[in-house]
Amino acid sequence: MADVITASGLVKRYGEKAALDGLDLTVPEGTILAMLGPNGAGKTTTVRILTTLLEPDEGTATVAGVDVRKDPSGVRALIGLSGQYAAVDEYLTGYENLDMIGRLYKLGRKQSKARARELLERFDLADAGDRVAKGYSGGMRRRLDLAGALVAQPPVLFLDEPTTGLDPRSRSGMWDVIRELVAQGTTLLLTTQYLEEADRLADDIVVVDRGRIIAQGTADSLKSQVGGERIELVVEHADQLDQARGVLAGVAVGEVAVDEHTRRLTAPVTGGGKALQEALRQLDAVGVTALDVGLRRPTLDDVFLSLTGHAAEDGEDGTDSPAPTTKAGQQ
Template identity: 60%
Template structure:
């Protein structure tokens, strides 16, 4: 494995504000690094420095061995950047956008045309290729934006919050493309504030907060830091939630048992003891509690983030469709993640 992105002690000040306060990270070639953190943590600043859009105040950043400060054109010729906003010309057609970038990269007219056609087809935009981008849906814009950043076949792709504001289907599509790119050997640096997204895509995760790296590792390693698994039971009848709670309190320390009457859920910590989970289900059945559903949940990255930073990861985007979508993967959290987080914080 070769290291393709090397960042060492990177600092960036905007006037009196310190956006990056000594960030160091490394990305191996052909892997996905998830740069995870809340709004304002320094994710986008890191990407902008690596994409040669911002000069760092201190420290070094190298992409494929090229220094972003002294060899920006070398860096630019091997990177692709897809930002939070679809950076395509709305008045040009999808084809024209792709063609233009191909021409700027030095392709002949025919080469640029062929590359544009290939990418349109690959991103299922062939039918819309001759329409102005301003007529595209949000998902199509992101696709064409991603296609534009792939015209020059970059070895390193920066995806800066690529799915922010996307509908769940488009999000899944984008994840799919990202996986294919990585399978083909592209290195991806993904920034996200969606814990689910980092969990889905990233080989390794670097968590940053207030311009500093506060943790790094695989998603599993990060989750292991916050402890064991939880058994969650969804009770069929609301009037049985109380009884289910009594049963579980008989099996585990009562302070660990959480109930949410509204969601009809009861949860207890089981750590790695699956036998305890089975015992709990049997005990509930014996007590004639009607069970609708149950799961063993590992801690979500939400929990990880809270444990690491002492504050919740979400910053005001509670109604983001992607977040709800993300939760579906882990099953419902008792009482919703927010409530759970506040609960833990209080304790």
């Protein structure tokens, strides 16, 4: 498969601070690459460079073989962009928004109108299509914005944090749409702060921190780097810790960590709910009372801690933020 999106050695500085510091990435045709990272990591800057909104200080990038610096208008004819803040014209109706974009893509009056209706239908906005977008909910605006990016059926799509700020239902609706698009052959680069989102959607994930790629791989390989899922258990009495450790060791796939002070045990497991059920059954059998128990999946925080040694905070000094107790227990 050919690489549809390539970036090599991208550098973008704002004064002293480097928003991008030599970033490389490739996205093969018909796949989804997720850029995962906290605010300020350089995700949006990367998208803005690849969509010709911003010029890099150094480095090269191509979209479908077209150089973003040498032929930006050639790139613009091939891409769709849905930004972090839904770029919806509030004073127009949903239909007018899409029709306007279609006309600017030179679709022609008839085709543009038909396409607008078709997309409204597809994004569950048919009923709201003739209402002014000002009254739309956050989820509706995002859907309209994404529909706007799809008006000309671009073969390459950029979605900058498509679900940030959406409620869970809107989020999973958005995921369905994105999956459908890629099933149709679209190549997609998406940025996200949520590991779960990258996990659900992406073929490949790059983890970005301070303008550089610090890890790359499938969701599974990244998660195995941070230890996968684990059971966390807080027992009622300290004297039950040993018993509980014995039970958890039976279901765990690695060493069981114990924090005596908080009476918390952490056991890496595979098999998710099944492992938890099994552990609970055995704990019950030996008479250990759980004050709190749950299955914990790695979060972006865990990935970051594991990869960088600092937490996924906005600022430069994430190191002093409290580390999750599980990590403390494991070390």
